[in-house]
Amino acid sequence: MSLLRHEVRGPELAANLATVQDRITRACAAAGRQPEEVTLVVVTKFFPASDVEQLAELGVRHVGESRDQEAGTKIASLPEHVRQALTVHFVGQVQTNKVRRIARYADVVHSVDRARLVTALGRGVTAALDAGARHTPLAVTIQVDLDLGLGDRDSARGGAAPHTVLDLAAAVGAAEHLQLRGLMAVAPLGADQEGTRAAFDRLMDLSGRLRAEHPAATWVSAGMSGDLETAVSVGATHLRVGSAILGSRPPQR
Ligand SMILES: *Cc1c(COP(=O)(O)O)cnc(C)c1O
Numbered sequence: 001m002s003l004l005r006h007e008v009r010g011p012e013l014a015a016n017l018a019t020v021q022d023r024i025t026r027a028c029a030a031a032g033r034q035p036e037e038v039t040l041v042v043v044t045k046f047f048p049a050s051d052v053e054q055l056a057e058l059g060v061r062h063v064g065e066s067r068d069q070e071a072g073t074k075i076a077s078l079p080e081h082v083r084q085a086l087t088v089h090f091v092g093q094v095q096t097n098k099v100r101r102i103a104r105y106a107d108v109v110h111s112v113d114r115a116r117l118v119t120a121l122g123r124g125v126t127a128a129l130d131a132g133a134r135h136t137p138l139a140v141t142i143q144v145d146l147d148l149g150l151g152d153r154d155s156a157r158g159g160a161a162p163h164t165v166l167d168l169a170a171a172v173g174a175a176e177h178l179q180l181r182g183l184m185a186v187a188p189l190g191a192d193q194e195g196t197r198a199a200f201d202r203l204m205d206l207s208g209r210l211r212a213e214h215p216a217a218t219w220v221s222a223g224m225s226g227d228l229e230t231a232v233s234v235g236a237t238h239l240r241v242g243s244a245i246l247g248s249r250p251p252q253r
Contacts, residue, residue, distance in 0.1 A: 010054050016245045017042075017058055020228075024239065027232035038232060041089050041221075043242035046249040049074045055245075056082045064110075064240050066092025068102055075105045091184070091221075091240050093158045099124040104131075108139040110184040110221050110240070113160040115171055122175035129177060137177045141184040141221050142168050144206060146199040148188065157186055162206055169214055182219030182237070183207050187227050196227050200234040207235075 020040065028035045043064035044052050052063055052074065063086055065071030075088055090106040094117055102109065103124030112118060121138060128134040145159030160168055165183070172180040185203045187196040200222055207220050223231025225244035232239070243249060 009051065010057075012247075013051065013054050013245065014058055016247075017055070017060070020225075020241055020244050023228060024232065027229040030229075031233045031235075033232065033235075037237060039238045041091070041238055041240045042245050043091060043224075043240050044074075044246060045070065045092070045242065047246045049077045051246060052078060052086075053082050056085055061085060062087045062089060064089040064091045064242075066090070068092070068095075068098040072101050072105055089240070094121075096120045100127060103128045103138065104133040106138065107136065108141070108181070110141045110238075111143045111158060112140050112168065112172065113143045113145070113158050115168060118168065118171045118175055118178070122178055125177040137179045139179045139181045140172050141182050141219055142172070142180075142210075144183055144185045144203055146185045146188050146203060157189070159185065162202070165206060165210065166213065169210055169217065173214060180214055180217045182217045182221065183210060184219075184221035184238075186224070187222075187230075193227070193230060196230050197234065200231060200236070204234050 024038055025035050028038060039062055041062040041064040042055055042060050045066045087107045088105060089108040089110055090102050091110045094102060094111055096116060099120040103121060125138045142165055143159045144162055144165055169180055172178050183203060183206060188199050191199060203222055210217050219238055220236045221238035221240060222236040223239040225241050228239045228241060
């Protein structure tokens with residue numbers, strides 16, 4: 001990155017981050033919640049490690065990535081003190097054959113949506129622990145598919161059908177080095193604000209049922225740049241915000 005880009009990028013990220021933090025504070029006030037109840041995960045996919053470093057300097061402690069190869073390289077290139085300060089969340093679809101690498105660098109995987117992936121992650125984390133590549137269990141949320149099966153299903157978004165979530169939770173709970181933390185979802189494709197709220201309400205209902213069986217599984221990861229206020233208002237605990245902080249990404253393939 002050129003020196004010039006570095007000089008303008010810091011202030012730009014700082015300003016965007018402040019705007020998002022202000023949105024979160026206002027949304028919490030409107031919902032009668034404390035901002036400390038909400039964790040901001042800054043999604044840095046498509047943006048360079050230098051941005052992650054600048055965000056860490058600005059006080060960001062949670063970053064999210066969704067593309068395995070990019071993420072592995074980026075995280076490995078961070079200076080040790082930056083890596084140490086960060087919790088790395090993998091929020092994208094996980095292909096089973098990519099699990100071994102993700103298990104080495106991710107602290108949290110948000111997108112667990114099938115039994116085979118639970119098995120593969122359990123093995124991957126065990127291997128990473130044995131190899132000394134990680135020293136902690138892997139925190140996991142189960143991704144729920146909130147689309148109602150109307151229109152085309154976008155398989156790239158993934159997510160487990162709601163009626164399968166409790167079985168998946170039991171599988172995660174039984175895996176030795178996985179820690180079940182809660183649920184994650186993306187608003188249905190094309191939903192307006194009301195549709196998003198209705199979908200997030202269904203997610204909160206499901207979260208209540210999950211917590212009845214797994215009291216520690218309190219996280220609800222929902223809300224992105226466009227719908228974080230709605231997510232905060234229903235009770236989300238984790239927001240995954242990318243473009244509102246980093247700017248727009250190149251069109252996704
Ligand atoms: C990219 C991404 C985000 C961030 O989306 P923005 O709209 O840029 O805030 C959140 N969650 C997932 C799963 C993503 O892939």
